[in-house]
Amino acid sequence: MKIELRDPNKIMKLSRLGSFHQSKLSFLRSFLQEFKDWDYQRDLFDLDENGYGKAIYSFKKKNKIYSLICFSNYLKDEERSDRVIATKWDAAFVLHDGIPTKQDIERLYNNVPKQEIGRVSYKELSLSRANKSVRIFNHVIESLSVGKQPDKKIISEVGYLYRTTAVYGSGKFGLADRFRLKNREEINGPFRLEMMLVYLVRQFTFDQVNHVAKLKNPNKAVELDKEICRNLGIGNSTGLGMAPFIVNHPILLNNWILARETALKKIREIQIVKSDDKDLFYSCLKKSIKNITSWNSDSEFQKNKIKQLLSDLNKFINFIENKFDFNQEYAFNKMYLWIESNLKEECIEYIVSIMMEPYEQITGPLVKQMSSDEEKYFNIPTERTIFDLREILEKKYENIIKIDFNERKNNKFFWFVSKNKEEPRLADRFIEEGHELEQPLAIARDIKKLYERIANEKNSKSIGNFLIENNDLRHVVRRAFIIEKFPYSEIQDNIIGSNLIPIDMLRLKLSFFGALKFDPRSDKWLRITMFQGAPLPNELKNFNEQWIYNSLN
Amino acid sequence: MISLSEIDTTTKRACKAMGFSWGIAEEVGKNMRNMELFGLPGVKNLNEYFKIYPNKQYQKISLISQNNISDKIPYCPIILGVNFLDQVKVLEKNKKIIFKNIAFPMLFLPFVSRGSEVIGKRIFLEIEEKKFVFNFNQTIYSNISDQLIITNVENLSLSFIENSNSFSDDEWKEIYKLSEKTFVEEKDSLKAHSAGAGLTDND
Numbered sequence: 001m002k003i004e005l006r007d008p009n010k011i012m013k014l015s016r017l018g019s020f021h022q023s024k025l026s027f028l029r030s031f032l033q034e035f036k037d038w039d040y041q042r043d044l045f046d047l048d049e050n051g052y053g054k055a056i057y058s059f060k061k062k063n064k065i066y067s068l069i070c071f072s073n074y075l076k077d078e079e080r081s082d083r084v085i086a087t088k089w090d091a092a093f094v095l096h097d098g099i100p101t102k103q104d105i106e107r108l109y110n111n112v113p114k115q116e117i118g119r120v121s122y123k124e125l126s127l128s129r130a131n132k133s134v135r136i137f138n139h140v141i142e143s144l145s146v147g148k149q150p151d152k153k154i155i156s157e158v159g160y161l162y163r164t165t166a167v168y169g170s171g172k173f174g175l176a177d178r179f180r181l182k183n184r185e186e187i188n189g190p191f192r193l194e195m196m197l198v199y200l201v202r203q204f205t206f207d208q209v210n211h212v213a214k215l216k217n218p219n220k221a222v223e224l225d226k227e228i229c230r231n232l233g234i235g236n237s238t239g240l241g242m243a244p245f246i247v248n249h250p251i252l253l254n255n256w257i258l259a260r261e262t263a264l265k266k267i268r269e270i271q272i273v274k275s276d277d278k279d280l281f282y283s284c285l286k287k288s289i290k291n292i293t294s295w296n297s298d299s300e301f302q303k304n305k306i307k308q309l310l311s312d313l314n315k316f317i318n319f320i321e322n323k324f325d326f327n328q329e330y331a332f333n334k335m336y337l338w339i340e341s342n343l344k345e346e347c348i349e350y351i352v353s354i355m356m357e358p359y360e361q362i363t364g365p366l367v368k369q370m371s372s373d374e375e376k377y378f379n380i381p382t383e384r385t386i387f388d389l390r391e392i393l394e395k396k397y398e399n400i401i402k403i404d405f406n407e408r409k410n411n412k413f414f415w416f417v418s419k420n421k422e423e424p425r426l427a428d429r430f431i432e433e434g435h436e437l438e439q440p441l442a443i444a445r446d447i448k449k450l451y452e453r454i455a456n457e458k459n460s461k462s463i464g465n466f467l468i469e470n471n472d473l474r475h476v477v478r479r480a481f482i483i484e485k486f487p488y489s490e491i492q493d494n495i496i497g498s499n500l501i502p503i504d505m506l507r508l509k510l511s512f513f514g515a516l517k518f519d520p521r522s523d524k525w526l527r528i529t530m531f532q533g534a535p536l537p538n539e540l541k542n543f544n545e546q547w548i549y550n551s552l553n
Numbered sequence: 554m555i556s557l558s559e560i561d562t563t564t565k566r567a568c569k570a571m572g573f574s575w576g577i578a579e580e581v582g583k584n585m586r587n588m589e590l591f592g593l594p595g596v597k598n599l600n601e602y603f604k605i606y607p608n609k610q611y612q613k614i615s616l617i618s619q620n621n622i623s624d625k626i627p628y629c630p631i632i633l634g635v636n637f638l639d640q641v642k643v644l645e646k647n648k649k650i651i652f653k654n655i656a657f658p659m660l661f662l663p664f665v666s667r668g669s670e671v672i673g674k675r676i677f678l679e680i681e682e683k684k685f686v687f688n689f690n691q692t693i694y695s696n697i698s699d700q701l702i703i704t705n706v707e708n709l710s711l712s713f714i715e716n717s718n719s720f721s722d723d724e725w726k727e728i729y730k731l732s733e734k735t736f737v738e739e740k741d742s743l744k745a746h747s748a749g750a751g752l753t754d755n756d
Contacts, residue, residue, distance in 0.1 A: 179590075378583060379670075474574055474579075
C-alpha cells in the first residue's frame with residue numbers, strides 16, 4: 001500500500017508545527033548515537049572551593065578531537081539574568097576544534113566570558129553561556145556536603161542545575177564557518193556541535209557540584225548519585241531569536257519536516273507490525289506519560305495544552321487496549337487515521353513521534369538527510385515564466401493568497417532587529433515605531449503582494465524580465481521557486497497576524513533539537529530541558545536508545 | 554577574523570540600509586561572501602561605494618545589450634550585476650559584451666562569477682589592463698593585486714568562452730596511451746570467466 005506524504009498546507013500550519021515533540025530524529029538523540037563510540041575524557045579541572053575556574057572536556061576518535069572549555073566565575077545575584085540582554089553569566093563555554101594550546105586557553109579566557117562582545121576564531125565551533133538554577137544548585141551542594149543525596153522532589157521540579165541562555169554556532173562572533181567543517185561525517189547533522197557543547201556542559205555541572213561539596217566538607221561529602229545525574233538535564237531559555245531562523249532557512253526546514261513525514265509515511269506502509277515493534281511502541285507510550293505528569297508550567301496556555309494532551313492520551317490508550325487489533329494489516333496506518341480523526345494536534349504529533357521508536361532502520365538513514373545546501377538553490381531561475389510562477393503560488397500558497405492584508409488584524413506585527421542586542425524582536429506596527437525597518441519575514445504578505453503584482457502580467461513573460469521592474473519582491477520570487485522543489489520549506493501561516501503565537505515557532509525548532517517540557521514564560525519566550533534522562537558520557541558505549549522514556553521523572 | 558557568515562549577514566543589512574530591496578541585498582551578501590572566500594576585496598570596495606552612493610547618481614540599467622554605454626553618469630555595479638545575472642542565459646548568445654562607465658566594477662565581478670555557473674561556461678572579463686577568468690563560480694583567475702579598489706572604469710568587456718578542450722587531440726591520445734598501461738591484456742581464459750563491460754561499452 002502506498003501512503004501519500006501529509007499535506008504541507010495542513011502540516012506547515014503553526015498550530016501543528018507548535019505541537020511537535022522530540023523523536024528519534026531529534027538532534028540530541030542522533031548526536032548521542034553518532035558519538036557513542038568516541039572516547040570521552042575530562043582533561044583539566046581547575047576550580048577553586050567555590051567552583052570558579054576552568055575545566056576542559058573532550059571527545060576523541062583516532063586523530064579527531066573536540067574540546068569543551070568551561071569558564072566559571074562569581075556572579076552577583078542581581079546580575080543573573082536569562083534575558084539575552086544580560087552581559088554576565090555564571091559560566092561561559094566554547095567548543096574548540098582539537099586540543100587547545102595554552103595560548104588558545106588564554107585567548108579564550110579573555111573573550112568567551114564576554115560572549116557577544118568578545119571574539120573567537122575559526123578554531124572554535126560553538127559558543128554558549130549558562131546561569132545556575134540557584135535554588136537547586138545550592139540545595140544539591142548543601143545536601144552532598146553533609147553526606148546526603150538531594151531531595152528528588154525538589155530536583156524534579158526544575159530538572160537541571162544550569163540553564164543556557166544562548167548557544168551560538170556557524171560563524172557567529174568569528175566561530176568557524178560551516179564550509180570549513182562540511183566534510184566531517186560525524187557532524188553531518190544539524191546542530192550537532194551545539195548538541196555536543198550542551199551535553200558536555202551537563203557533565204561539567206555535575207563535576208562542579210561534587211567538587212564544591214567535597215571542598216566544603218571533605219570528611220562527610222558524597223558524590224551526586226548517578227541515577228540523579230541521569231535525571232538532570234540542561235535547561236535552556238529561548239526567546240524570539242530562534243524564530244526567524246526557520247523562515248530564513250527554508251530548505252533546512254523542509255529537510256527536517258520531510259524526514260519526519262517520510263518516517264511516518266514508511267511506518268504507515270508497514271503491512272505487518274512485528275510483535276517486538278508493537279511492544280516497544282506500547283512500552284514507550286506508557287512510560288512517556290511520566291513526561292507529561294511531571295511537566296510543570298505556570299503558563300495557562302501550556303497548562304491547557306498539557307491537560308488536553310493527557311486527556312487525549314488516555315483516550316488513545318483506552319482505544320488501543322480495548323478496540324484496536326495490532327495484528328491487522330497496516331496497523332500503524334489505521335492507528336494514524338484514528339488519531340487524526342479523534343485527537344487534537346498536540347497528541348497526534350506526540351504519538352507520531354513515538355511511532356518512530358521501533359524503526360531505527362527507517363529513521364537512521366533519514367537523520368543523514370536533515371542538513372541542507374542552501375547555496376545550491378539560491379539563484380532564481382530567471383528563464384522560467386510568469387505562468388510557472390503563478391502556478392506555484394496558486395498550488396503551494398493556496399491559503400496564503402486568500403488572506404486579506406488590508407485588514408488591520410492580518411498586518412499587526414513587524415519583525416525587527418534590536419539595535420541594542422542585534423536580536424530579532426516583534427512589535428505592533430500600529431503602536432510602536434520602527435516598522436519602516438521591518439525584516440523580510442512577512443513572507444505571507446509579500447507572497448500575496450507578488451500574486452497580485454503578476455495578475456496582469458503576460459504568462460509568457462520571463463521571470464528575468466519581470467524582475468527588472470519588480471526587484472522589491474525578489475526575496476519572495478526566490479522563495480517561490482524554492483518551495484516548488486521543497487514542499488515543506490514554508491510556514492503556511494501569516495507570521496505578522498494578530499493570532500500569531502510566536503512560541504509555536506520556537507517549539508518547532510526545539511522539538512527537533514530534542515527538547516522536553518516546554519515551559520512558556522510568555523508568548524515570546526520559553527524554558528525547556530535538554531538531555532534529561534540521557535546516559536552520562538562514560539556510559540555512552542552501551543546505552544538504551546529509548547533513554548528518553550526510561551529515565552524521566 | 555570575521556567569518557564569512559558574518560560578512561554575508563552584515564553586508565546584506567548594509568545594502569538594505571542603502572535603499573536596495575531585501576532581495577537584492579541577499580544577492581550582495583552572497584557576493585561579498587564569495588569574493589572574500591576567493592580572496593578578492595569585496596568588503597573594501599562595497600564600503601567605499603556605499604560611502605559615496607547616497608550623494609551621487611547612478612545609471613540603473615534594465616535590459617543589457619551587446620554595447621552598453623552610459624555617457625554622463627556611471628552604471629551602478631549592483632543593479633548592473635543583478636540584471637546581468639537575471640539575463641545571463643539570454644546574454645550568452647552574444648560572444649562579447651561591452652560596458653562603458655561603471656562605478657566600482659569590482660562589485661560587478663561576483664555576479665559574473667555566478668553567471669558563469671548558471672550558464673556552465675567560463676567567462677573572460679577585462680577591466681582595462683586587468684584580466685579575470687571566471688570558472689563556474691568555483692575559482693577566479695586574475696592578474697590584479699590583492700586589495701584593489703577601483704572607483705570607476707571607462708571600459709569593461711566580457712566574453713563567454715565556449716566549452717572546449719584546452720589540449721589537442723594528439724595530447725589526449727598520448728595521455729590516454731599512458732593510462733592504458735593500467736589495463737590487463739585479456740587472454741582467452743580471462744575473456745571466458747571475467748565478464749564485464751569493456752572500455753567502449755556504455756550499456
